[in-house]
Amino acid sequence: MxxxxxxxxxxxxxxxxxxxxxxxxxxxFDVDVAIARFGVSSGLALxxxxxxxxxxxxxxxxRWIARLLxxxxxxxxxxRLAESRHPGQESPIDRS
Numbered sequence: 001m002x003x004x005x006x007x008x009x010x011x012x013x014x015x016x017x018x019x020x021x022x023x024x025x026x027x028x029f030d031v032d033v034a035i036a037r038f039g040v041s042s043g044l045a046l047x048x049x050x051x052x053x054x055x056x057x058x059x060x061x062x063r064w065i066a067r068l069l070x071x072x073x074x075x076x077x078x079x080r081l082a083e084s085r086h087p088g089q090e091s092p093i094d095r096s
Contacts, residue, residue: 018047 025043040048 022047 022041022043025041025046027042028039029042029045031038031040031045
């Protein structure tokens with residue numbers, strides 16, 4: 001419960017900071033993206049760049065975590081296979 005409240009407060013504080021940052025940086029410039037040109041404020045452009053970096057980092061990390069979980073599954077299967085070949089021995093997992 002406390003974790004959810006803390007997460008909600010952090011998200012709300014981040015949104016308020018982003019709105020304040022955008023409001024204080026009103027300088028406008030053009031952003032040229034391959035097929036289109038957009039006029040945006042500097043604050044909004046920085047927030048979009050930050051969000052894009054955050055999302056790309058999360059995707060990269062999730063792929064890394066997925067590889068770790070797959071390796072963990074392979075190791076567990078190898079352990080079960082090894083235990084089935086030698087049923088008289090106690091596994092390290094059973095000791096704890």
